Amino acid sequence: MSAMAFADPAFESQAAFRAILRAIASPGAIEPCGRGLKPPSPLSPAAAAAILTLADFETPLWIAPSLAEWGEAAAYLKFHTGAPLAASPRDAAFALLDLERDSLDLKSFAQGAPDYPDRSTTVVAETRSLARRPMMRISGPGVRGMAEIEFGPTPGDFLSQWEANRSTFPLGVDLILAHGAEVAVLPRSVRVTGGE
């Protein structure tokens, strides 16, 4: 039997959505998301809450190999959302991966089309750490002046990958960073540069 998802979906998914909404509207903000949720290992409450809140039968979900191996986590998301599994990252509306065990290749996901830039993948990435520290600086829509973020492990080429992602605006992917019961979001519109 699959583990419990939201006990009260209308209110818990609304709370999780508002957390993600605040996080994407103010890139760099770290918001509580999925507290009280107990998804099967190795899913974090935040990543599980994001997928449970946003995915359904209309949104193909791609699960990275490291997480797909954990049959229980994949079965949990499939059972509770009804989302079909995407054959490749390019077919996915949502993608779930773990920054520690999977490689991140932003260009491998759906980028959207010039006339429909919304037809892109939203990537949910599990992290080992997430904090407001000046390791990276964020600027752009939603940010007053400059915001800071640190997450780990950061892929070595993350800044150049993100710059490539941002440079194709309005095309590109949006990145939801999950850690424990917290999320931060980097929408495609923001610039991310190296800090200290």
Added chain:
Amino acid sequence: MSTRAYNFAYLDEQTKRMIRRAILKAIAIPGYQVPFASREMPMPYGWGTGGVQVTASILGPDDVLKVIDQGADDTTNAVSIRAFFVRTAGVRTTTDTSEATIIQTRHRVPETPLSEGQILVYQVPIPEPLRYLEPRETETRTMHALGEYGVMHVKLYEDISRHGHIATTYAYPARVAGRYIMDPSPIPKFDNPKLDDCPALQLFGAGREKRIYAIPPHTRVVPLDFEDHPFERTKFDSACALCGATDSYLDEVVTDDAGGRLFVCSDTDYCEKRQAAKRKDAAE
């Protein structure tokens, strides 16, 4: 009928998920109109079905909701939408701009400056700023994709050649974050400067046209203009007859059939607070 007869905030969960996904895309691509599967609502198109669907999808039990129609809390559209959410979601409502967490609006931005964490939801009739210039959706979509907005400048130029100045006074087109041109809904151009670098999140819902778009907080929103004909905010010659405000948007009210008229604030909350403050000063 009790609120239990409905899912919280009327919409079913799958509809909310679909609208929430559209809202997140809209924020990630500021000014781009995201198509969404707009639902039939228990009110006619033109009464704010787009705004209502956006509000229903973001609303939570702890929110405090304010609804305005042309700035006023007490007009038919505002009263009925507020009653709708009281009945289907049981949320607390207010007329106080600063107290509200979500403000749904038709055709105005409140005079009281908005703050971080607030969400302003606009009811939008025609979301496409290019629609009256190019009726084909396939063409306007390509124009947005290419950032080809010359036709909009031609329209503003024709205003100047005919009237000597840019005669567009409402739904004044603006460029968001240096990319998309958007229609700020039929707000008076007086309100356009409030969109720029606004600390609140601004969401736009068009129900009949099935589009959602957004301006994240602290985003550049620049009204289109020309170097020699810069954007000018509407100015009023008179002050509000009730509160004396000279910095607010005024409605003209005809008072008799002998040509009598006066000008009053369109924002009722702003006007009432100023009147109350005046009474307090007079009493002290």
